Amino acid sequence: MLSLTRSPTTQFGWNGKVYDIDLAFDTVLLYLQLQQDSKVSAFGKWRQSCKLFFGRQKLPADPRFYEKSFETIQKIITDSPYGAKDDEDGGAEATKQFDYVRDAGAIYASFFDQYGIDLNKERGKMHWDTFKALLDGLSPNTYFQRIIAIRREDSSKIDDPTAKQDLLDAQNYYAVDGSKTAAELQEQALNSGSLSGLFDSLLSSAQKGGN
Template identity: 70%
Template sequence: MLSLTHSSPDEFIYKDKSYKVDLAFDTVLLYLQLQQDEKLSPFEKWLQSCKLFFGSQKLPSDPKFYESAFRQIQAIITDNPYGTEEIEKDGGVEATKQFDYVRDAGAIYASFFEQYHIDLNKERGKMHWDTFKALFDGLGPKTYFQRILQIRREDPTKIDDPKARQELYDSQNYYAVDGAKTGQERTAQALNNSALGSAFKSLFEDAEKGGN
């Protein structure tokens, strides 16, 4: 969560030693996408996740380090100052099915440029996830991204005019997330992936057995 009095976290302290953590918005989005790649094994996801967040730093051979580090990273990524949003069910699209960071990348980019005059391509590797999330949540109703969300939320069955109702159906089909997991669902699944947690432990258990 963004703070006006403290810098956004960019390090992880473990046993009195500091490790730099890359929490740029594009790194976090790559991480969330990585967890959805069914072609990769849990071990491969674990390795690539470590490279994304810690780069080429020498990391300890201690499972507790990774458990603690990813628990802290999870807390940062999922933190919401206003709590969890309720799921809206009123004939339209549920709140958790409204957007996808990959599918809606163009709309998000255009909306940041439109409202904040920020070129996200130039912010890769620089803008912290906390900053990105605060700006993302603050996108106004007239931005391209929010207009798409509004189309997805509307309930066509409440429109009496057949032509207008069909136009909304067509628009919803055009802007549909195509069954892809949404931003909230990606976050929830990626950060609660028990297979990754198991990979952390089994990796070092094997290493310890091999060293005995």
């Protein structure tokens, strides 16, 4: 999460060497989108994830490097200063409230309206921590937050049939696919143990093939 006393993380140290990590907001969004792509194999996701975050750097052939580096990336992406949001019944949100791809236009418009920031000009520059802080700080009057409010409103509490139908129509129009929360999707996508195990298996296969 964003800190006012230290710079956002952009590097990862391992065995005396320092590796740059690209944690620009658009890189992270591409990564999260990649994890939900059922057409890409587990190995393909792992390989593309490494390219997204580490680019063309020569990386060590050590599964622990990937385990620890992705633990760091996971913490940066998922950290929240206030914990998980709860619904009115006190439990974790049961449905996905927004989608970075589907809601891209609303997020863009809201950043431009409230902050005067053109996110297209910030690609490759604005750190994920900064993006998240600004996203969380969007006012209820912004386009994005109005959509979120529509999705969260409980139609069962509306007595007027016309108003209730209007809300249901709006919720259907702005609906997002999936039943998992954004945090659950990120946790699934950032399973560093699985990534490490996959790399370990691939490394072992490569070594056997070379003998």
